[in-house]
Amino acid sequence: MEIQRVAVIGAGTMGHALALVHALGGCRVNLFDSNPDVLNGAPAMIRAACATLREAEAITAGQEHDALGRIAPAGTLAEAVRDADLIVEAVVEKAGIKRGVFAEIDRFAPAMAILASNTSYLDIFPLIPEARQARAAIAHWYTPPYIVDLVDLAPGPHTDEEIIPALKALYEGFGKAPQVFKHLVPGYIANRLQAALNLECLRMIDEFGVSAQDIDFSIRHGLTERLAVLGHMRKMDYTGLEMVRNGIAGGTYQPPRNTGESPVLDRLIEAGRGGVRSGAGFYDYGGASAEELFQERDLRLLRLKTQLQALMGEEQ
Structure with missing residues (x-):
C-alpha cells in the first residue's frame, strides 16, 4: 500500500x-x-x-x-x-x-x-x-x-x-x-505511565510539601539514567523480582486517588503561571520567550537522542 x-x-x-x-x-x-x-x-x-x-x-x-x-x-x-x-x-x-x-x-x-x-x-x-x-x-x-x-x-x-x-x-x-497494539488501550503505555507519574508528583507537593525542584532532582539523578538504558521492566529484573514482590507485599506505598482536582495546579494557573508559554509554571523562566525555551529543549533532546543511539547501538 x-x-x-x-x-x-x-x-x-x-x-x-x-x-x-x-x-x-x-x-x-x-x-x-x-x-x-x-x-x-x-x-x-x-x-x-x-x-x-x-x-x-x-x-x-x-x-x-x-x-x-x-x-x-x-x-x-x-x-x-x-x-x-x-x-x-x-x-x-x-x-x-x-x-x-x-x-x-x-x-x-x-x-x-x-x-x-x-x-x-x-x-x-x-x-x-x-x-x-x-x-x-x-x-x-x-x-x-x-x-x-x-x-x-x-x-x-x-x-x-x-x-x-x-x-x-x-x-x-x-x-x-x-x-x-492489538486493540485500543486507553492512554496507550507512555501516556498511562505519565498520568500515574503526574498524580504522584502532584500528591507529593500537595500532601508532603515536596518541591517541584526536589522531584526533578530525584528523577534526573535517580531514575533517568537507569530508565534510559534499561527501561522499567528490565530495571525490575536487575533489581530482582523477589525484592520487587517484597516491596509490593509490604504495602507501604498506596497510589493516589484521582479526585479530578489538584490544589497546586489550581493555585499556579490562577496566578497566571500556566507553563512555558506563560513565562512561569512550577519554574520561573526569567523572561525568555516560549520559542527560545522550546528551541533549547529541542536541542538538548536531540543531543541526548544522538548519545543514547550511540550508546544503545542496535538494541531497542
Missing part, C-alpha cells in the same frame, strides 16, 4: 509538527486548520523546527528545503483531503469537534484514504462514520514528533488487517518507532 499524499487536519502544536514529520519522510502534505490564524502561523513554526533540526545536524539544508517544498496550506478541508492517501486528524481533544471533522472528511475524502487520529485518550472509533471504519486507525504521537520517535498504532474493532502494517511500514521508513 503506497502512501504518498497526506492531509493533516489541525495545524496547531501537533499538527504543524506532524506535517513536518511526513514531509521529511518524503510525503506531499496538505495542511488545514479551521482557524486561519493558526494555519497562517504554522509555516513559521515549521521553519523554526527545521532550524533546530539543522542546528543539531539532524537534517541538512537540502532536506529542509525539500521538506518545506512538500508542505502546502489548504484553504478548506475539502481541498486538503480530496486526493489524500492518508488523513492525519490532529484537532482539539473534544469528542464533538472530532465527530464533526470526521463527518466532513467522510464527505470529501477518497474512499480508500486511511484515516489516522492522533487522539491521546479518546476512543474515536464510535465518532467515525461507518463507511470509514475499515480504514480508520489511531496513530498517536508525542511532542515534539520530529524528535520523539514513538508513535502508538491501534486498530478499531472494524479496521482492515492491512491498515496497521501499512502505517507501521510507513513510519519505520521515516526512522520512527511504532508501538503496535
Whole structure:
C-alpha cells in the first residue's frame, strides 16, 4: 500500500509538527486548520523546527528545503483531503469537534484514504462514520514528533488487517518507532505511565510539601539514567523480582486517588503561571520567550537522542 499524499487536519502544536514529520519522510502534505490564524502561523513554526533540526545536524539544508517544498496550506478541508492517501486528524481533544471533522472528511475524502487520529485518550472509533471504519486507525504521537520517535498504532474493532502494517511500514521508513497494539488501550503505555507519574508528583507537593525542584532532582539523578538504558521492566529484573514482590507485599506505598482536582495546579494557573508559554509554571523562566525555551529543549533532546543511539547501538 503506497502512501504518498497526506492531509493533516489541525495545524496547531501537533499538527504543524506532524506535517513536518511526513514531509521529511518524503510525503506531499496538505495542511488545514479551521482557524486561519493558526494555519497562517504554522509555516513559521515549521521553519523554526527545521532550524533546530539543522542546528543539531539532524537534517541538512537540502532536506529542509525539500521538506518545506512538500508542505502546502489548504484553504478548506475539502481541498486538503480530496486526493489524500492518508488523513492525519490532529484537532482539539473534544469528542464533538472530532465527530464533526470526521463527518466532513467522510464527505470529501477518497474512499480508500486511511484515516489516522492522533487522539491521546479518546476512543474515536464510535465518532467515525461507518463507511470509514475499515480504514480508520489511531496513530498517536508525542511532542515534539520530529524528535520523539514513538508513535502508538491501534486498530478499531472494524479496521482492515492491512491498515496497521501499512502505517507501521510507513513510519519505520521515516526512522520512527511504532508501538503496535492489538486493540485500543486507553492512554496507550507512555501516556498511562505519565498520568500515574503526574498524580504522584502532584500528591507529593500537595500532601508532603515536596518541591517541584526536589522531584526533578530525584528523577534526573535517580531514575533517568537507569530508565534510559534499561527501561522499567528490565530495571525490575536487575533489581530482582523477589525484592520487587517484597516491596509490593509490604504495602507501604498506596497510589493516589484521582479526585479530578489538584490544589497546586489550581493555585499556579490562577496566578497566571500556566507553563512555558506563560513565562512561569512550577519554574520561573526569567523572561525568555516560549520559542527560545522550546528551541533549547529541542536541542538538548536531540543531543541526548544522538548519545543514547550511540550508546544503545542496535538494541531497542
